[in-house]
Amino acid sequence: MTGTEQAAQGIDTTRPHPARVYDWYLGGKDNYPVDEQLARRITEIDGGAPRAARANRAFMRRATRALAEEAGIRQFLDIGTGIPTEPNLHQIAQSVAPDARVVYVDNDPIVLAHAGALLxxxxxxxxxxxxxxxRDPRSILDQAGAILDLDRPVALxxxxxxxxxxxxxxxxxxxRTLVDALAPGSCLVLSMMTADFEPENVRRxxxxxxxxxxxxxxxxxDEVGAFFTGLDLLEPGxxxxxxxxPEEAPEGDGPISLYGAVGVKTAR
Incomplete structure (x- = not known):
């Protein structure tokens, strides 16, 4: 049995999975009725959810390009990869620097089933x-360290x-475990949900x-900022x-309830 077949057998189609819900938001086909049901329920609560997913992907692309072009980063470690959606992170990084090294990390069988598209x-x-x-960062570092040189800057x-x-x-x-293991000059790129803009919609x-x-x-x-303790935030914070x-006018109206930021590690 191939790895893809084994992964497919490990996919639970009776419960929604965040990666597959996200795939539905982005117009993908790698989701199941249970995922679509939850995604539609969320969209009824917050009609901007698919727009937020697209804005999040666009943030990833802009941050990756900025780090490759402006910071000269040539190594990328992407944790929580999700289902492949083009352009993927490696396509952005390697379009700037063809010699860029990229490691994707996920624990979802459906992502493993589509790993070929990531490679x-x-x-x-x-x-x-x-x-x-x-949740096992030391295992990630051990495995990624066989591919990336952790003594040189990495974009996490x-x-x-x-x-x-x-x-x-x-x-x-x-x-903290991941960032502490990276060399000076490394960067942390993250995005996460907030209720600062639309508290009731987010609560629902x-x-x-x-x-x-x-x-x-x-x-x-402020809680997002705590993850950047000891790092220097790039503008605009x-x-x-x-x-x-942003590279173009935002899509639609209303806030996007996701914060994004990039921080640079200047010392061990």
Whole structure:
């Protein structure tokens, strides 16, 4: 049995999964009726949810390009990869620097089933996939360290991941462990949900996710800032993902309830 077949057997289609719900928001086909049901329920509560997903992906692309072009980063570690949606992070990084090395990390069987799409990088660069849980950062570092040189700067991407991990479940410990292992000049890129802009919609969305068996945590701007302790924030700081160095007019009206930011590690 191939790895893809084994992964497919491990997919639970009876409960919604965040990666598949997100895939539905983005117009993808790698989701199941249970995921679509939850996604539609969330969209009824907050009609901007699909727009927020698209804004989040656009933030990832802009941040990746900025770090490759302006900061000269040539190594990228993307944890909580999700289902492949083009352009993927490695396509952005390697379009700037063909020799960029990219490691994707996820623990979802459906992502493993589609890992082939994540591995089509440039011949000059390296693109690999690691099956691991974000809550086990030391395992991630051990595996990623076989592919990336952790003594050189790395861009660590935690995109729309940490709102699935509460503070009491070790969210800060995960980030601290990962960042502490990286060399000076490395960067932390993250986005996460907030209730600062539309508290009632976000509260109702969290409830809907909970009914589907998915835990979500909304954090304030100050709480997001705590993940960047000891790092230097790049301009414009911690803002809605749509407002982080936008390249075009925002899609639609209303706020995007996701904060995004990039921080630089200047010393060990």
């Amino acid at each position: 089509r990088g440039t011949p000059e660069g390296v693109t690999e996939y690691v099956q691991a849980d974000a 991407s935690l995109i729309a991941l940490l709102h699935f991990l509460a503070d009491e479940d070790g969210a800060h410990d995960v980030v 969305g969290i409830t809907a996710y909970a009914q589907g068996g998915v835990t979500l945590v909304a954090r304030s701007q 911690i803002v809605s993902v749509a407002d982080w160095r």
